[in-house]
Amino acid sequence: MQINYAKKEVSCKLVYYGPGMSGKTTNLEVVHQKVPDHNKGEMTSIATEGDRTLFFDFLPLDLGKIRGMTTKFQLYTVPGQVYYASTRKLVLQGSDGVIFVADSNADKIEENIESLKDLENNLKEYGVKIDELPVVIQWNKRDLPNALPVEELEKAINWLNAATTEAVAATGEGVLPTLKLAASLILERLNSKEPGAPTSAKAKVAEPKEKKEVYVANINADKISRSYFNQYCQIQYRLATKSNDVEDFKKFSTEEKKKLLDSLINYVLLLQDSKARGIQADKDHVETQVKSFGRKFKSQEELDDYLGRRRLTLDNLRNEATRNVIIGMVIKNVLPNIDQRLKISSKEVAEYYESHKGAYGDKTYDQVKSSVVGRIKATRKKELLQEFFMKLREKSTIEIFDSNI
Ligand SMILES: Nc1nc2c(ncn2[C@@H]2O[C@H](COP(=O)(O)OP(=O)(O)OP(=O)(O)O)[C@@H](O)[C@H]2O)c(=O)[nH]1
Numbered sequence: 001m002q003i004n005y006a007k008k009e010v011s012c013k014l015v016y017y018g019p020g021m022s023g024k025t026t027n028l029e030v031v032h033q034k035v036p037d038h039n040k041g042e043m044t045s046i047a048t049e050g051d052r053t054l055f056f057d058f059l060p061l062d063l064g065k066i067r068g069m070t071t072k073f074q075l076y077t078v079p080g081q082v083y084y085a086s087t088r089k090l091v092l093q094g095s096d097g098v099i100f101v102a103d104s105n106a107d108k109i110e111e112n113i114e115s116l117k118d119l120e121n122n123l124k125e126y127g128v129k130i131d132e133l134p135v136v137i138q139w140n141k142r143d144l145p146n147a148l149p150v151e152e153l154e155k156a157i158n159w160l161n162a163a164t165t166e167a168v169a170a171t172g173e174g175v176l177p178t179l180k181l182a183a184s185l186i187l188e189r190l191n192s193k194e195p196g197a198p199t200s201a202k203a204k205v206a207e208p209k210e211k212k213e214v215y216v217a218n219i220n221a222d223k224i225s226r227s228y229f230n231q232y233c234q235i236q237y238r239l240a241t242k243s244n245d246v247e248d249f250k251k252f253s254t255e256e257k258k259k260l261l262d263s264l265i266n267y268v269l270l271l272q273d274s275k276a277r278g279i280q281a282d283k284d285h286v287e288t289q290v291k292s293f294g295r296k297f298k299s300q301e302e303l304d305d306y307l308g309r310r311r312l313t314l315d316n317l318r319n320e321a322t323r324n325v326i327i328g329m330v331i332k333n334v335l336p337n338i339d340q341r342l343k344i345s346s347k348e349v350a351e352y353y354e355s356h357k358g359a360y361g362d363k364t365y366d367q368v369k370s371s372v373v374g375r376i377k378a379t380r381k382k383e384l385l386q387e388f389f390m391k392l393r394e395k396s397t398i399e400i401f402d403s404n405i
């Protein structure tokens with residue numbers, strides 16, 4: 001759950017879970033059709049092959065205001081097919097509630113049970129007890145001729161004593177009532193005076209002022225002060241600018257600042273994650289990177305001149321190098337099969353070359369092949385990194401104080 005006190009906004013993640021083909025995607029499609037346009041964003045589906053979900057379906061929803069806070073819901077479905085276990089677990093991460101879509105078909109009883117157990121286990125691995133999370137079980141496909149009576153389903157599947165609803169997602173029946181029930185359970189829990197609940201918003205917003213230090217964001221246990229953030233913005237500008245003489249103090253637009261804050265949040269998350277994994281940047285590795293940067297200059301004087309004009313120090317370069325080293329190490333640790341995922345087939349290279357031919361002038365395929373491979377690799381690496389940061393954000397509590405930026 002992410003709470004933005006400045007915007008008075010709560011964002012909750014709700015996941016539709018359940019066995020393959022039980023009707024999770026259909027639920028989301030119905031929500032998408034029935035909710036008025038201004039209350040929803042685009043629905044994203046990552047599916048192919050006969051429309052089975054391969055990663056997740058996603059739909060952002062605006063469910064109005066509760067106690068002065070705008071409540072946003074991000075709806076996700078998981079792929080139900082047994083062999084997508086790791087994706088299921090990933091999508092579940094950081095969820096604030098679950099709608100378990102059960103198939104009423106008498107032949108599917110075992111699959112329902114398996115899937116609910118799978119949910120319970122995955123939550124446990126994230127340190128969440130299923131009976132402490134808002135869960136609604138939807139008995140779907142009530143229209144099937146061989147649908148089991150609800151009492152039987154209850155007895156066989158609902159050992160959690162979860163709230164239940166009945167639905168025929170294919171016709172839309174029962175879909176919104178299920179969503180409303182789950183949303184109300186989540187919000188009820190939010191309001192039950194837990195730490196960080198919106199009821200304590202006032203106290204939280206007031207806190208920074210009392211300490212005199214103004215904060216722009218809280219990221220899990222770490223706080224980013226405005227003075228630190230401003231310094232970060234200046235240094236990023238000095239590092240990136242092509243100009244030889246920097247402004248004394250660059251004034252950024254709010255949009256630029258928000259982007260920079262976003263990148264800083266990613267970095268803090270990365271540092272927190274690497275700390276938790278016991279990963280430290282290797283000093284020699286950092287110094288090597290700094291030295292190789294220095295080699296771009298003909299002499300020490302030229303490097304000094306470059307740094308002086310940008311009001312940068314060697315420590316600024318070291319910090320940047322440290323960030324790069326840590327990113328590299330975490331990636332290796334989190335994505336041990338990275339080399340595999342960065343393998344580019346000659347078919348991909350050929351396709352890329354074909355569709356970007358114009359950009360290569362009259363150079364032949366063989367002449368540009370290695371540069372194309374580099375480009376595809378860089379893009380894929382960026383995607384993997386984005387994916388990784390998305391995962392980190394999912395499991396984190398991030399508060400942004402827009403008005404302090
Ligand atoms: N008879 C009947 N069919 C339904 C109902 N709800 C969904 N279906 C059908 O069941 C099939 C699977 O639905 P999906 O929504 O794709 O199932 P899913 O749970 O997303 O499946 P995976 O993504 O593979 O896990 C589709 O053909 C739907 O039309 C229902 O209430 N009754």
Ligand SMILES: [Mg+2]
Nearest residue numbers: 024025052053
């Ligand atoms: Mg699906």
